[in-house]
Amino acid sequence: MTAARIGIGGPVGSGKTALIERLLAEFASIGIEVAVITNDLVTDEDAERLRRGGQLPPERILAVQAGACPHTVIREDPTLNMAAADRLEARFPQLQLIMIESGGDNLASTFSLDLVDWWMFVIDVAGGDDIPRKRGPGVLQSDLLVVNKSDIAPHVGVDFDAMMAEARAVRNGRPALATSCRQGSGIAEVVEHLRREVLFS
Amino acid sequence: MSDAPPRPPAEELLLALQMGDSAYPTGSFGYSWGLETLLAEGLVTRASLPLFAEAELEGRWHRIERIALAGGWRAEDVAALEAWDALIDQYLWSEHQRIHSHEAGAATLAAATRLSLPGAAALREGVAAGRMAGHFPVVTGALYRAAGLRLGTALLLSAQVFLRGLLSVAVRLGLAGALEVQAIMARLVSPLARLAAPPPPDARPCGFSPLTEIAQMRLRDTRLFVN
Numbered sequence A: 001m002t003a004a005r006i007g008i009g010g011p012v013g014s015g016k017t018a019l020i021e022r023l024l025a026e027f028a029s030i031g032i033e034v035a036v037i038t039n040d041l042v043t044d045e046d047a048e049r050l051r052r053g054g055q056l057p058p059e060r061i062l063a064v065q066a067g068a069c070p071h072t073v074i075r076e077d078p079t080l081n082m083a084a085a086d087r088l089e090a091r092f093p094q095l096q097l098i099m100i101e102s103g104g105d106n107l108a109s110t111f112s113l114d115l116v117d118w119w120m121f122v123i124d125v126a127g128g129d130d131i132p133r134k135r136g137p138g139v140l141q142s143d144l145l146v147v148n149k150s151d152i153a154p155h156v157g158v159d160f161d162a163m164m165a166e167a168r169a170v171r172n173g174r175p176a177l178a179t180s181c182r183q184g185s186g187i188a189e190v191v192e193h194l195r196r197e198v199l200f201s
Numbered sequence B: 001m002s003d004a005p006p007r008p009p010a011e012e013l014l015l016a017l018q019m020g021d022s023a024y025p026t027g028s029f030g031y032s033w034g035l036e037t038l039l040a041e042g043l044v045t046r047a048s049l050p051l052f053a054e055a056e057l058e059g060r061w062h063r064i065e066r067i068a069l070a071g072g073w074r075a076e077d078v079a080a081l082e083a084w085d086a087l088i089d090q091y092l093w094s095e096h097q098r099i100h101s102h103e104a105g106a107a108t109l110a111a112a113t114r115l116s117l118p119g120a121a122a123l124r125e126g127v128a129a130g131r132m133a134g135h136f137p138v139v140t141g142a143l144y145r146a147a148g149l150r151l152g153t154a155l156l157l158s159a160q161v162f163l164r165g166l167l168s169v170a171v172r173l174g175l176a177g178a179l180e181v182q183a184i185m186a187r188l189v190s191p192l193a194r195l196a197a198p199p200p201p202d203a204r205p206c207g208f209s210p211l212t213e214i215a216q217m218r219l220r221d222t223r224l225f226v227n
């Protein structure tokens, strides 16, 4: 069996790593074998943070440098990530899921389907409630849109329900879920969605 | 490896343009082979970039990669390729350089296998089974031949890709202009053509580019490139 490969994209700071941390805890509790590849831009910060988190053995977390090209490494030339995923699979044949975190960039980023079977795009309320309206391939084409940081919506003057409604409207029926990685809300729904759409479990 | 009949010149040119294009997936855009460190430390500057590029082309590409690639191209079967790869492995004395060279080879093979390029599956099997490390230039030489490129073309292509890759590192780090580096490339066309001549079959790598080799051993904590 080969592991499902999923992409997690979205602007810098939207909560991609925070979501992965939450998901790792959930996957551990239901016994799903996972590994992570980070595409940090300048440092191994995300990879180190996940290793320190201790939810996965450190060898299951690989950092891939993107040569200053966060789009390229997941889309135009995904070979470095493909090779990293191959290495993980060879080393841990029991893997069911490999999560690839993008280094973070703008709304135009998409994952190559040569690299992943499925991908989600994470935005957050603090980036502006007009992000869904701005559309962009990430918001429109991802298999799942996650709108994170619902907990701080009132503090940044965002009408959260309106933002979610707009996100769903521009996506033509593709799913969008709300989360607060800080408070842990919405995480179960994301896991449920992944189990149904990706893991078939 | 597999003996593809040589392509008619027009087809060979088109194929070379495709395989040498920056859109062709090999993962090489992630590597700076020491240049990121050297630029950050001011050991290479905007002013010295043209000379640096020429020196790397001579000291590193011509003396090491060219030989490695030609041997990969010339290997008549998988066993010969594995033996050649093992020899190249011994010539790369810096551990970082050695590891990054086979990681770059693995990325190239990951794409080549997915593209079902002739010979790619057999090479990848050899690497997966641990029969060869799969060094980047060796693997590239074998794949270029299997695709139907003649040795002379394969070498010109490799030299050009090497030079473009190096200069694009400086562009992406904001230390040289996109047009500026095209002018450098144009000036290096003649030296490049001369340096890309096929080596005799008994040639062995014998290069020394201390600046970049040492820089590759001093990976920066804050870096954008693999090396």
Ligand SMILES: Nc1nc2c(ncn2[C@@H]2O[C@H](COP(=O)(O)OP(=O)(O)O)[C@@H](O)[C@H]2O)c(=O)[nH]1
Residues within 6 Å of the ligand: A010, A011, A012, A013, A014, A015, A016, A017, A018, A019, A104, A148, A149, A150, A151, A152, A179, A180, A181, A182, A183
């Ligand atoms: N209030 C709040 N902060 C969050 C939430 N999720 C992430 N953050 C914070 O947002 C910042 C960026 O998160 P991170 O996961 O590193 O974002 P990434 O760049 O997309 O990986 C960090 O300071 C997180 O603690 C959330 O749901 N609510």
Ligand SMILES: [Mg+2]
Residues within 6 Å of the ligand: A016, A017, A018, A046, A101
């Ligand atoms: Mg992150």
